[in-house]
Amino acid sequence: MLVGVLWALVALLAVAVVGGGALGVVAREAVGGPVAGARLARAERSPQWRGGRFVNRLPRVETAGGRAASEFLFGGSDYRVPSAPIPVVRRAAADYVRPPASGLRVTWLGHSTLLLEIDGRRVLIDPVWGERASPFPFLGPKRFFAPPLPLAELPAIDAVVISHDHYDHLDLPTVKALVGRGVRWVVPLGVGAHLAAWGVPERDVTELDWWEAAQVAGLALTATPARHFSGRGLDDAARTLWAGWAIAGPAHRVFYSGDTALHDEFVAIGERLGPFDLTMIEAGAYDAMWADVHLGPEQAVLAHRLVRGGVMLPVHWGLFDLALHGWTEPMERVLVAADAQRVRVAAPRPGDMVEPAALGPVARWWPAVPWERVAEAPVWSSSVDHLLGR
Template sequence: MTWRRGLSRTVRWGGALGVIALALVTADAWTALGRGASGERRARMERSPQWKDGHFENPEPIVNDTWGSVSTMFHPSPEVSPTQPLSPVAVGRQQFETPPATGLRVTWLGHSSMLIELDGHRILTDPMWSERASPLTWVGPRRWYAPPVALKDLPSIDAVVISHDHYDHLDHGTLVAMKDWKTTFIVPLGVGAHLEYWGIPKERITELDWWERTRVGALDIVCTPARHASGRTLFDKDATLWASYAFLGPTHRAYYSGDTGLFPAMKDIGDRLGPFDVTMIEVGQYHRTWPDWHIGPEQAVLAHRMLRGRALLPVHWALFSLAVHGWTEPVERVLAAAGNTQEKVIVPKPGQSIEPGATPSLDRWWPELPWVTAAQDPIVSSQMN
């Protein structure tokens, strides 16, 4: 019949156009997807104690409520993103010309990007300067404000440290812009393959397994465990390692969590490498249906104590919408939890420099918005007996 022939042609043309569209999108994203490890890099990964059955694994496997995770996406908080523009503190090279009086200063640049000045060394964590946390420039989570400082206006950096290869932590556009920097790029096992593919010289890349360390000047940088995952496509889940880091200087010590759920070895990190003058722990992008992926506000305070931290600087919030909670909720819940235990929490505005050893006053730069309490939405990681 005529209508059946017409329907058949429509289906065929629609399928062909779909294939073409998918091919165009894949071509657009291809380089940003990165490249898998091979050769000696792959062989070294396979020798890691964390490598099992063709991929990396957490000692405490991640447990998900899959259906709950999907259903909650249809019920986001009305405050999931700011309704008014956020204005970060403008950062200029001149503010780094004078060393920190205490020897330790952290400039939070939003999400998990921080410039850490520690005993005369400068470390940049998970640099994210692109418009979107995505392999594509036109779709994906979009940042709420421009970077507080242009890459060209940063001071010289001794080490760029990457926690894992998810798009909001390993940004293709930013790393390509850094490929000619005279610095050391420190990454977990396997992540170096992405960097080398993007043009960063192999000799400038240091790949570490958990508990391995490298030295930059007088600074020891230790790759420490985390409880998370990795992957940039549908086919490379956990093909590279994820990590947290301890920065050990002659006088000061700092810890950065990367992305993580709560896990018992945090106490080991604190016992072996602490106490830390500052812990920079992720507090945002969580939900009770996937509590092993991201630690959540109250468990971040608990982790801070396990790590033997002196001051807690909450990170991984206030730049992207990656979960359904209100955007100010993470910091409100951290402050509530820390207030119950008298922990010191410092909350700089994006772009603001803070010296944890001083006594910074708490400037509530975020608006007063409704938020869900820990009792209403508890984040409790599994296998923590």
């Protein structure tokens, strides 16, 4: 994700230098709204708020031997982007008329965008239909493929859940397209400022701190601790909270990690809110330098186990070029780690529907290209050696 942040900062700095004009208007809108007034007062009451910002409970260790920004933007693996079209399953509203036989199903739409069907309800997670993970439509990480489900074909949904405000998770064009549908938005503290700036009525937004829950259409949506950061502009770092989500219906429970590094409270999440029939865990866009804000594949499998997950669906990969690693590497490494730990993994094509109760064997739809194994490119978070068995 930090590659996306770099592109956003490059674009915003360029606008600041040249003075803006029409580009400045576009940038200001994309950045979103400030956390102020009653919203700021609530943020200041949060245990996660310190010194005018939200903070992680574990420290972030700065690694030695950092790379230049140019390497993240233009260097890295020769396989950061696909060399041929990705197989995409095209979806339409008609595909959602008949509910899943088991009561639980999820459609992976690429990266971290998920359409969850759980116990007769639908929840849209981190919806991104925009062309780029960037404040501008012409600069920054571009989609590898068009959305499998056009927004015009999106069925009625009961809630939209957002994990944090980075551009690959909170997308201005998508939010604007969903305004007027009367859907409930459930987001971490402060994120409602962006939604309000983009036209979402305050009455439709519920903001939560970690461990707080909202009831929506018979579902319990609980914001869970995460180890990450936030910000969309040049001066709003960590002014909104980041979170994972536990979503529980009468018969099923699922967990979505959001963006996060490894942390102690995965254990508490499993104990208090699990076990989970399905987990959707961030597994891509990692680097050794980012080990305290992103999991990486091996720790993603461990996080799945810590929260007491059943089937694991790796997310945060396969749509945007956001790191130095090859685009297929996250799934390759997840499968190796999962096999060693006897974890059941879903590996859908974009647009595939996954029903955990009817999970089949992994069918490799991605190309066989070189990738680095954990011994060559390890990603281990700091301050959690006890979880890693060290």
